[in-house]
Amino acid sequence: NAGVTQTPKFRILKIGQSMTLQCAQDMNHNYMYWYRQDPGMGLKLIYYSVGAGITDKGEVPNGYNVSRSTTEDFPLRLELAAPSQTSVYFCASRDFGGRNTEAFFGQGTRLTVV
Amino acid sequence: AQKVTQAQTEISVVEKEDVTLDCVYETRDTTYYLFWYKQPPSGELVFLIRRNSFDEQNEISGRYSWNFQKSTSSFNFTITASQVVDSAVYFCALSPYGGATNKLIFGTGTLLAVQP
Numbered sequence: 767n768a769g770v771t772q773t774p775k776f777r778i779l780k781i782g783q784s785m786t787l788q789c790a791q792d793m794n795h796n797y798m799y800w801y802r803q804d805p806g807m808g809l810k811l812i813y814y815s816v817g818a819g820i821t822d823k824g825e826v827p828n829g830y831n832v833s834r835s836t837t838e839d840f841p842l843r844l845e846l847a848a849p850s851q852t853s854v855y856f857c858a859s860r861d862f863g864g865r866n867t868e869a870f871f872g873q874g875t876r877l878t879v880v
Numbered sequence: 881a882q883k884v885t886q887a888q889t890e891i892s893v894v895e896k897e898d899v900t901l902d903c904v905y906e907t908r909d910t911t912y913y914l915f916w917y918k919q920p921p922s923g924e925l926v927f928l929i930r931r932n933s934f935d936e937q938n939e940i941s942g943r944y945s946w947n948f949q950k951s952t953s954s955f956n957f958t959i960t961a962s963q964v965v966d967s968a969v970y971f972c973a974l975s976p977y978g979g980a981t982n983k984l985i986f987g988t989g990t991l992l993a994v995q996p
Contacts, residue, residue, distance in 0.1 A: 797982050808886075808971065808988035816982055824983065856925065862982060867913055867975075869984055871925040 768792050772857050772872035779847040779879045787842040787875050789857030797860040798840040799869065800824075800832065802853040809856065815840055847879045882907050884974050884987035892993045893962050901957045901990045903972030909933075911977035914948065914955045919969040919989070928970075931955060932977065962994045 773788045791798065796817050801809040801824075811824030815834040829851060831843040840859075844851060854876050858869040883906040893899045905914065916928040929939060931948050939946050943960045959966055969991050975984045 809986040868927045
């Protein structure tokens with residue numbers, strides 16, 4: 767199993783550009799999450815999904831959009847990149863209801879907006 | 881509303897000292913999960929432990945131990961005889977046990993520096 771795979775690992779964007787951060791998991795998990803981690807700070811929840819077709823806002827959703835058309839994929843879209851979106855982005859998945867309910871994290875995407 | 885507070889921003893200890901990382905949480909849910917994660921300097925997030933709210937038994941795993949006290953809404957983490965390899969940021973997290981919403985909320989983390 768690959769677990770949770772995030773692409774790309776690094777990206778530099780110019781202000782106003784758009785991009786999609788990809789996240790895929792192969793564990794058939796119901797729940798998926800997107801977090802951002804600013805330098806020296808904790809993890810803040812951007813969006814989450816409890817299953818295909820269902821998404822909801824987290825603590826800091828402004829400037830982002832998500833979709834969940836399949837169980838496996840949960841892409842995060844930045845429409846008009848701003849310097850405030852410079853951060854490390856983590857995707858996670860979780861299998862609620864099973865014995866193991868901890869979240870599994872991807873390796874992160876380091877995004878710089880200049 | 882859910883909230884996790886890790887009041888200790890940074891802790892510095894000398895190798896072999898014991899250290900306790902505090903975690904206080906707020907939730908209206910009657911059943912919930914609590915977690916601890918470790919983030920070493922390499923940046924990945926490593927799961928350490930899960931505890932559900934109806935199991936207040938403390939747990940020990942090698943040099944690590946966790947003290948869950950529902951009465952004080954705390955889930956503290958102790959490292960005994962700390963080692964340099966324990967240097968990392970440690971996060972406490974909270975999630976409801978069930979329901980339609982399943983937010984997983986993290987605290988701000990505690991940076992632990994273990995000096996040789």
